[in-house]
Amino acid sequence: MELQTQQQLELQAQQPTEEGGSNQAAGSSANTPIRPTTIRWTPTPAQLRILQGLYYDKGYKYPSPEQIQEICLYLKPYGEIEDKNVFFWFQNLKARERLKLKEFRNVRVGGSLDLNFGSTSSTDDGRSIDLNFGSTGSTGDDGSIDLTLGSQSFMERRGGDHQEVETLPLFPEHGENILGNPKTTSEGGSSFGYYFGGSGGYNSGSPVSLELSLNPSGATDLA
Amino acid sequence: MELQTQQQLELQAQQPTEEGGSNQAAGSSANTPIRPTTIRWTPTPAQLRILQGLYYDKGYKYPSPEQIQEICLYLKPYGEIEDKNVFFWFQNLKARERLKLKEFRNVRVGGSLDLNFGSTSSTDDGRSIDLNFGSTGSTGDDGSIDLTLGSQSFMERRGGDHQEVETLPLFPEHGENILGNPKTTSEGGSSFGYYFGGSGGYNSGSPVSLELSLNPSGATDLA
DNA sequence: TTAGTATGAATGAATG
DNA sequence: CATTCATTCATACTAA
Numbered sequence: 001m002e003l004q005t006q007q008q009l010e011l012q013a014q015q016p017t018e019e020g021g022s023n024q025a026a027g028s029s030a031n032t033p034i035r036p037t038t039i040r041w042t043p044t045p046a047q048l049r050i051l052q053g054l055y056y057d058k059g060y061k062y063p064s065p066e067q068i069q070e071i072c073l074y075l076k077p078y079g080e081i082e083d084k085n086v087f088f089w090f091q092n093l094k095a096r097e098r099l100k101l102k103e104f105r106n107v108r109v110g111g112s113l114d115l116n117f118g119s120t121s122s123t124d125d126g127r128s129i130d131l132n133f134g135s136t137g138s139t140g141d142d143g144s145i146d147l148t149l150g151s152q153s154f155m156e157r158r159g160g161d162h163q164e165v166e167t168l169p170l171f172p173e174h175g176e177n178i179l180g181n182p183k184t185t186s187e188g189g190s191s192f193g194y195y196f197g198g199s200g201g202y203n204s205g206s207p208v209s210l211e212l213s214l215n216p217s218g219a220t221d222l223a
Numbered sequence: 224m225e226l227q228t229q230q231q232l233e234l235q236a237q238q239p240t241e242e243g244g245s246n247q248a249a250g251s252s253a254n255t256p257i258r259p260t261t262i263r264w265t266p267t268p269a270q271l272r273i274l275q276g277l278y279y280d281k282g283y284k285y286p287s288p289e290q291i292q293e294i295c296l297y298l299k300p301y302g303e304i305e306d307k308n309v310f311f312w313f314q315n316l317k318a319r320e321r322l323k324l325k326e327f328r329n330v331r332v333g334g335s336l337d338l339n340f341g342s343t344s345s346t347d348d349g350r351s352i353d354l355n356f357g358s359t360g361s362t363g364d365d366g367s368i369d370l371t372l373g374s375q376s377f378m379e380r381r382g383g384d385h386q387e388v389e390t391l392p393l394f395p396e397h398g399e400n401i402l403g404n405p406k407t408t409s410e411g412g413s414s415f416g417y418y419f420g421g422s423g424g425y426n427s428g429s430p431v432s433l434e435l436s437l438n439p440s441g442a443t444d445l446a
Numbered sequence: 447t448t449a450g451t452a453t454g455a456a457t458g459a460a461t462g
Numbered sequence: 463c464a465t466t467c468a469t470t471c472a473t474a475c476t477a478a
């Protein structure tokens with residue numbers, strides 16, 4: 001892999017997230033006699049299947065918090081799970097797919113590099129998660145390199161591969177009001193656009209004489 | 224009910240990150256061919272403590288741009304930092320706290336999760352896990368959701384230990400705070416229990432009167 | 447055992 | 463303010 005000098009100079013205690021590690025779905029499957037010493041959540045096969053089904057089959061790429069919760073609740077019977085697990089699961093899956101696509105493109109340009117996808121090493125039997133790349137438009141290998149991704153606004157916005165897959169009847173929970181002109185958010189608050197813009201004095205009449213009274217009792221603040 | 228074994232495992236804290244060594248020293252240097260260490264800002268422990276102290280202890284949830292600058296200036300000696308870092312930090316913390324709370328509040332789930340994707344199931348894949356959930360209150364455990372939301376869910380703060388923020392020597396304890404809610408949490412440091420000021424922006428001209436006394440001794444930042 | 451990989455978790459950054 | 467992207471760390475799991 002493209003493992004670069006992975007140096008961790010600044011390490012921020014990333015830590016435990018006191019969550020019960022108990023997994024082992026109370027579910028039906030009797031397999032997966034995993035050790036009960038799981039710190040982080042590990043989706044049970046059933047949960048995984050369902051999640052993947054939602055993502056791939058149903059096309060739920062961007063579940064809202066409400067949906068996340070529903071999914072979580074639904075998955076509860078299949079094993080210990082929390083909202084954040086679902087949340088992260090979707091986040092990660094999206095991120096990794098995007099990652100792969102990006103690498104794929106790079107590889108293609110470079111010439112022929114070996115990339116070994118697949119081999120998901122899925123201990124599970126059934127479902128094979130096939131990652132279908134080249135979802136964006138043509139994907140024809142006719143040699144025409146069409147990186148029609150550019151022309152993003154001003155700043156470079158990452159891959160513009162938003163799903164927009166299809167309009168499937170998602171959760172019948174509540175109709176999302178799709179306003180044609182959702183520009184109703186009154187801005188002007190703390191958008192801090194001036195940080196980037198760098199222009200404008202923005203010295204509005206907010207003379208908050210904010211004074212930090214610090215008692216630097218020991219700058220070399222021992223950790 | 225899913226009774227998760229609350230096994231508080233002893234987490235080894237990797238390594239005590241020295242705060243003094245501010246990362247990303249690049250920038251000042253003319254041109255370091257070396258790989259720029261860490262593109263994005265990573266708060267040093269000291270900075271983190273201070274920020275958390277401001278947020279939790281003092282209750283600064285909506286720092287004005289001016290305040291942000293002050294904070295940033297104050298944090299400078301503790302490591303490389305910019306205004307936008309502070310801004311983002313507060314934004315993110317607020318957003319995530321809110322999300323966290325949202326999950327709690329949201330106890331109302333229709334339970335009508337419409338995921339009927341039993342497609343590849345074929346006739347029988349060996350597993351007897353029913354993937355058909357209907358909102359029709361099936362007697363199964365899927366339809367009936369137990370609203371056992373007693374435990375913390377979704378994005379809990381990392382690390383059970385909230386660090387020793389309480390001994391924040393800086394920041395005068397003025398009874399006044401930006402939003403008027405002197406949470407003044409005790410040593411607990413639990414962050415819950417905030418009120419929503421509304422999306423109207425913070426109160427300009429906040430009564431905060433901190434005194435800025437930058438300690439010129441940038442010794443912390445060992446060169 | 448160690449190494450490598452897959453992936454959960456966390457968070458800074460950014461956009462609308 | 464909400465949502466999402468990107469990057470990184472930490473760990474579960476598998477292979478050599």
